[in-house]
Amino acid sequence: MTISSSQTVSGRILTRQLVNHSGELSFHYYIKTQSGPVLVKVPQGEYVCFCSTEQLSQLEPHLRLLKVRVQQLALKSFANEPVSAIYCRSSQSFRQLTRTATDLDVRLFETDIRPEHRFLIERFIALDVEFIGEYGLNIPNAGQPKSVSSMTNLAVFNATRARKSDIDVNLKAISLDFECSMSGVLYSVGLYGKTAGEEYKNVIMVGDASSISADKVVDYIHWVEDEKALIHKLIDWFNEYDPDIIIGWAVVTFDLALLYRRANFHGIRLYLGRGGTELSWKVADKFRPETLSLPGRFVLDGIDWLKAAFYRFDSFSLESVSRALLEEGKALPSGEKGVDNRGGEITQLFNTDKAALAHYNLTDSRLVWDIFDKAELFAFAIERSRLTGLELGRVGASVAAFNNLYLPHLHRAGFVAPAMATSQGLESPGGYVMNSIPGLYKHILVLDFKSLYPSIIRTFLIDPKGLIKGLSEPEADNVAGFLGAQFSRQSPILPELIKTLSEHREVAKAESNSPLSQAIKIIMNSLYGVLGSRGCVFHDARLASSITLRGHQIMKQTRAWIEESGYQVIYGDTDSTFVWLGDKPIEADSISDIGKGLVVDINKKWRQKLTDEMQLKSYLELEYESHYEQFFMPTLRGSTEGSKKRYVGAYTDEQKQLQLVFKGMEQVRSDWSPLARRIQAALYYKLFSKLDVMAYLQEVVNDLLEGKLDEELIFSKRLRRNIEDYTAKSSPHVKAAKLMCEYSGEQRHAKKGARVEYLITLNGAEPTKYRQAAIDYHYYINKQLAPVAEPVLTLLDKRFSDIASKQLSLI
Structure with a gap:
């Protein structure tokens, strides 16, 4: 049968490989079509990297030996140097090229992009694809047993071109x-x-x-x-x-x-x-x-x-x-x-x-x-791959995802990626954390900036390419950042990517597509992290600082505007502002109106300020997140200074039940005993419900000493590395793990990932299964119950030592 050479096949990319056959490279893409799996082969594959045209002469004698081809392009490096592309037809020649360049101190750009990935991302193909070419014959793999080769009647398609597709395929x-x-x-x-x-x-x-x-x-x-x-x-x-x-x-x-x-x-x-x-x-x-x-x-x-x-x-x-x-x-x-x-x-x-x-x-x-x-992990994995171009099944890889999204736009803007991060060792500051005002409050509003860092990138035109362009343009034409950064207003890449992702997320939310919405949120929030990581070639402290320090500025100004409205801000963290409505009685029905009114006012102020001062459109969006009817901000232990990233809030749910939210407290930390976490939750519930805290604590201590709570004293912690790699040998879970190995004779308890369950006894930490000594109840009273009880008792002008000493005296 004669087959037309202009056939197409569309499907979802399952795996991608670079194959070397008889010295020739080809790309193999296994795709799932609506009629089944197909192996797509793209012949004449090449490794591609870039080199400064000026430095190319140092490599030329070696290039001839390596049998590579060179082509000058209308592209520049971030140093505004013209670059040429170098194409290698084998993995061996590419490895030799990179070694030679290193020896000669010649910079090569984009050597870390795998060719089978580059073929796709340069065509804006992420997950679903249409190949143009013709069907070929399936040749079973040599060495397969007949039982296998008889089942491998897989269609093979030889492709010459590819383009993005919107096909939807069910996967098994x-x-x-x-x-x-x-x-x-x-x-x-x-x-x-x-x-x-x-x-x-x-x-x-x-x-x-x-x-x-x-x-x-x-x-x-x-x-x-x-x-x-x-x-x-x-x-x-x-x-x-x-x-x-x-x-x-x-x-x-x-x-x-x-x-x-x-x-x-x-x-x-x-x-x-x-x-x-x-x-x-x-x-x-x-x-x-x-x-x-x-x-x-x-x-x-x-x-x-x-x-x-x-x-x-x-x-x-x-x-x-x-x-x-x-x-x-x-x-x-x-x-x-x-x-x-x-x-x-x-x-x-x-x-x-x-x-x-x-x-x-x-x-x-x-x-x-x-x-x-x-x-919804199936859908989440699919949507993440569709958005980023990462291989299905690949987790993490934020830097690779950034490259997949950014590079094809960068190339079309006339640039190649840097060879290495600009800021080696120079770090940008973290998110803004306000000094808190400790105390017990009624009526705290939490106002959050929606996707603050992505919104800053979009609003203030923060962009790697925009930074390079901005530094070479008149300051008056640009947007000033921090640490000397200047961002061009002309065709920024990253803000446009944020815009597209934001629009897709709004559609996903409107359609109740939670896996897509969550995937977009995670990707958007990872963009700052990538720019702040020295593992990314685009890392530049001027970029990251222009995001975080702008965040500091936004949080401080927002606080000032709120306090001008007559309310007090008691705490702020990265993108959240905690507003106290004051001591005056407030009608419950009006609290939501106050929160919504503040949000409308602040957003209007930001729009006006950025238009007047920087001629920028504001994408900053403050939202009314929640209302705590009661709220406790603790002090640092042993200090009158307010803590950070630690609080407890209480609200009444739709069933009229009191619900507690813990942030940074022992309640949410797995390295505290189950007893401490349970008691802490109960103490704040009783505090907010105006129940007797002292009587409850006395009963708990009494039950503890009588051995009634032993099941809740077990710590459970996983080894993050092999025991021999720990330097702090005194860590309780490490000591318990060593004893587990000694008593059981099984070394698996010493391996990374092993979960260790242990108690604190009169001999220190001992594995629960092989405990030799009596439980040290004094430890649990003084080191577990006291720390979680003291903040509550201080509010009531009571002392935990009064309870503990009374009970211990009875032993």
Whole structure:
């Protein structure tokens, strides 16, 4: 059949690769189309970087040897030097070029942009794409077993051009979870998903059906002879079910890493990618999301993506998160308490009750799926990639996201990115934090500037390219920043990007598209952080300071205007202003009107001020955020000076119930005991409700000394590094972890990420499971209860020592 050479294929980019075949580079994009997956090949790929045309002569003798091509362009560096592009046809020549340039002290620009990414971002392609070219023949990978190659009938499209597309494609996902022995031998793999509302359940289990009784037989268990057969069965399953997305809990660092190690042990090649490609790692023994290679499929880890979406939990274990979000936990027969001995119980189930193990395995997979669904993480990941051009599944990477958004506009404006950050070691100040006026207040209004830093960027035309242009133009024509910055008014890039993102966010909010709205908010707020990071080549203290110091100026002026209106500002932090309405009685119905009136007045003043003084349109938008009926701003411990970033506010909800909001207090810090956090919340509730605080504290201390509250004294903290890497060996959780290793004989308790549960005893910190000495109740009274009680008691002119000494004297 003759195929036209002007065919097109549209789809969603799943993965992207740079492939070197017979010395030729090509870009491979696995895309999902409405009719299935397609491998798109773009031939004649090249590495691209830039060099000052003046310095190019130093490289010329080497360029001839490297067989690269050079083209002079109508582009300039930030030093206003003409630049030329250097194109390399192989990874080897590009590496040699960068080494040679370093040796000769020749600056190269944009060497960190991967060519397969550059091909897309230069065309403003982020996620959805249309390729122009023609279909080719699929050639199975050499070395594939017949069972795999027979399933890799993947369409191949040879492309010559590409452009942005608005296609919408449904992606197929699976939640994957392995169960194994304490030594890592695979017992089973649970696979769970939903398609069009229909559940998919599958557990591949080592064993046979005769190992379970007839009343426990379920149709989702598929039996295999041994671990080796399990791995082969999973490879077949991947090619048959053909998912686009794999999700799980620590799915990369644990599940896929474990699978890879066990496959290596048996000499099995993991043909889990599309087209029969292998799962592999770009860096040996570094099992991290950024080193995983799985062509045609992408992986989303529940922990990483919850953090990326700014969810916060005391613990990110599946048990803790599923109970917090779903009010459901793991399906261990022993219940919630069995989680602490999960490894031992799993082995016991494998030996005695495989049906229960299969149910547990599948439940874990389902819980992950339900968390993704509840937190809208699938949609969030898609929208983030669509906005930034980052690969699906890639978390973090704020600098890369900034480059993807900024570089194509910068090139069209006639510039290339700098080779390195301008301000090496010179830092910009942080957000403005006002000195607080401590005390107990009634009627505090919180007024927030909506997206303050993005609004400052947009209003004051803060832009890397605008800074370079502004410094070469007459000051009178520019917008003055800080530290000598001058910003051009002509075609700024970053303010326009902020404008576009802001408009998209308003549409997303109007359409109740919370994943898109949240993704845009996070991206907008990250733009300042990127400019303030020395890891970004655009970092310049003049840029970052022109944002933060302008924020200081805005907060101070806003405070002055509010106080001119007759109200007192008791605190301010970055973008929030706390306004006290005073001692005079106020009608409840009028409080909202006061807040809204202040917001209208301040926004009007900013519009007028910026028009008159700087000829700028104001995008600053103060909003009436909340009203606290009662509010407590504490002092610094041992001082009369007001604290910062610490307060407690109280309001009445729609059900007429008193609700408390804690900021920076022990209540919201995981390094305090559950008892301290519970008691602090109760104390402020009683304070604001005018209940007896002293009687309550006396009862708590008495129960503590009688051992009734021992379960609430357990500290839980995760090791942030391996024990041997800690310098402060006296840290209680580090000491407890060392004892855990000593008593259990298991070194896993000393590894980064291990959670340590411990008590403070008469011998100091001891692991809960291996406690030897009696609990040190004096410590909990003096170091846990006293600090949270004293601020409240001071307001009542009472002392915690009166309660403690009375109770201790009875021991």
